[in-house]
Amino acid sequence: MSHHSENFAFTAPKPVSFVNGEVTLPVAGQGVVIFSPESKDASLEIMAPPSATDQDIYQFFWFHVTEFEASFYAAKTTWASDQDKLFTCKKGFDQYPNGPFWFSIDFENRLLKGGYGEPRAELALFSFDFKDGKLTEGNVGPILKPTEANDPAISRYKWLKELESVNLSTTAKLITVFKDPITVAAPMQVKDMNDITMGDVSNYSATVPANLPSVCQQLYENVGGRNFNLANINKDFDLNPNFNFAKAVQYSIDTKGMICNKIIQSKVDEFGDPDMVYLRITMGGNQGESPGIPYVMEIWPSGKRSPIHNHGGSEAIIKVLHGEIECKLFATLSKATPYTNLLSMEAAYEPNHFKTCHFTLNQVTYITPWLNQIHQLRNTNPVDACITIQCYGYPLSNDSHYEYFDWLNTDDHEIDQFYPDSDYSFNDFVLAIYAEYTENHPDQFKNSAPVSDIHLN
Numbered sequence: 001m002s003h004h005s006e007n008f009a010f011t012a013p014k015p016v017s018f019v020n021g022e023v024t025l026p027v028a029g030q031g032v033v034i035f036s037p038e039s040k041d042a043s044l045e046i047m048a049p050p051s052a053t054d055q056d057i058y059q060f061f062w063f064h065v066t067e068f069e070a071s072f073y074a075a076k077t078t079w080a081s082d083q084d085k086l087f088t089c090k091k092g093f094d095q096y097p098n099g100p101f102w103f104s105i106d107f108e109n110r111l112l113k114g115g116y117g118e119p120r121a122e123l124a125l126f127s128f129d130f131k132d133g134k135l136t137e138g139n140v141g142p143i144l145k146p147t148e149a150n151d152p153a154i155s156r157y158k159w160l161k162e163l164e165s166v167n168l169s170t171t172a173k174l175i176t177v178f179k180d181p182i183t184v185a186a187p188m189q190v191k192d193m194n195d196i197t198m199g200d201v202s203n204y205s206a207t208v209p210a211n212l213p214s215v216c217q218q219l220y221e222n223v224g225g226r227n228f229n230l231a232n233i234n235k236d237f238d239l240n241p242n243f244n245f246a247k248a249v250q251y252s253i254d255t256k257g258m259i260c261n262k263i264i265q266s267k268v269d270e271f272g273d274p275d276m277v278y279l280r281i282t283m284g285g286n287q288g289e290s291p292g293i294p295y296v297m298e299i300w301p302s303g304k305r306s307p308i309h310n311h312g313g314s315e316a317i318i319k320v321l322h323g324e325i326e327c328k329l330f331a332t333l334s335k336a337t338p339y340t341n342l343l344s345m346e347a348a349y350e351p352n353h354f355k356t357c358h359f360t361l362n363q364v365t366y367i368t369p370w371l372n373q374i375h376q377l378r379n380t381n382p383v384d385a386c387i388t389i390q391c392y393g394y395p396l397s398n399d400s401h402y403e404y405f406d407w408l409n410t411d412d413h414e415i416d417q418f419y420p421d422s423d424y425s426f427n428d429f430v431l432a433i434y435a436e437y438t439e440n441h442p443d444q445f446k447n448s449a450p451v452s453d454i455h456l457n
């Protein structure tokens with residue numbers, strides 16, 4: 001039985017060599033090569049040695065990114081012609097000049113895959129299965145019984161098991177190489193060891209913090225615990241036990257002239273769309289480890305959303321403290337260049353949305369430099385606000401801290417920069433909301449003493 005962490009699609013990349021177009025795989029027979037096309041003709045190729053029975057028969061595989069298209073060829077010769085083309089799609093250098101494009105090699109499942117954007121199963125453009133030489137659009141696998149011979153020593157795909165490198169054209173820029181191939185969609189939820197179930201593992205619906213990169217693990221340790229919740233605010237701040245923080249925030253949002261309502265009014269133009277507004281309540285200060293302050297309580301009024309944005313390559317943990325949040329994931333933040341003969345302006349500018357998830361109370365999700373990095377959050381509840389905690393940290397290997405989140409301005413299709421700033425500090429916010437709510441609802445607090453009085457008596 002395979003351990004579920006082995007299916008988790010990313011691991012820290014090992015150092016790789018890139019000499020004269022030859023890219024070494026950290027483990028022979030598997031891995032993901034991630035590259036950006038430097039020009040309008042970038043390609044990656046793999047060649048099997050000639051057949052033992054016929055020295056003229058080769059197996060040649062070619063992932064080719066041109067100005068307008070990404071294509072895959074499989075040939076029995078040492079080069080590919082048009083008739084060997086098994087797949088093509090209209091995603092090329094002009095649409096994705098920075099890529100990334102990726103190619104996954106997977107001996108265990110006898111699969112080759114090509115994709116774009118984040119290296120993940122959901123963004124596979126195609127899967128090529130050696131068993132029948134068949135190409136399927138999108139992601140396939142893992143395959144339970146890949147071929148007649150599983151033992152690599154006798155398999156006719158022994159050459160693939162022994163494959164140590166692939167050739168990347170000099171017109172492509174190698175971004176990185178991952179040790180593990182792309183197999184299944186990455187789990188979106190993080191669960192504590194005591195909460196994860198066999199179903200979660202079997203269906204890839206959740207993972208444990210230990211499977212995440214180290215900064216995500218640290219962040220999870222800080223906010224993932226069961227006492228990190230709104231219910232403890234009264235005790236933490238010695239407030240009247242009748243006080244309900246979420247209810248007070250809702251009142252403050254809904255009532256003209258109140259704190260949250262005023263902040264929202266002052267921010268409606270921040271992203272050029274009155275529905276793109278949320279409050280950022282920061283905890284503590286910036287210690288140089290994250291873009292902005294690492295711990296941010298975000299308040300999402302009903303129907304409001306963020307712009308589509310990335311996270312500056314940082315790692316992050318997001319936990320729902322109240323209500324529910326929708327998370328839409330996007331393949332790239334690149335600004336597309338439309339060509340009238342290729343795509344309509346509208347189609348070319350359409351952001352590459354590929355997945356939507358929902359998270360509710362106490363559920364946790366994550367961001368790594370390679371997964372879930374580009375998203376848009378939205379509170380779809382028609383009435384209630386959503387409150388989340390987001391925490392961010394630069395990966396340990398990152399020494400060029402990028403202080404901004406980039407966001408896609410859907411009006412002019414440009415990428416703008418957003419510095420993650422603060423609307424209020426957490427301590428001040430709690431006390432201000434408490435004062436505001438208790439002053440306006442004296443009846444609710446008539447017969448109860450503050451927590452400290454109860455303890456003292």
Ligand SMILES: [Fe+2]
Nearest residue numbers: 309310311375
């Ligand atoms: Fe975000």
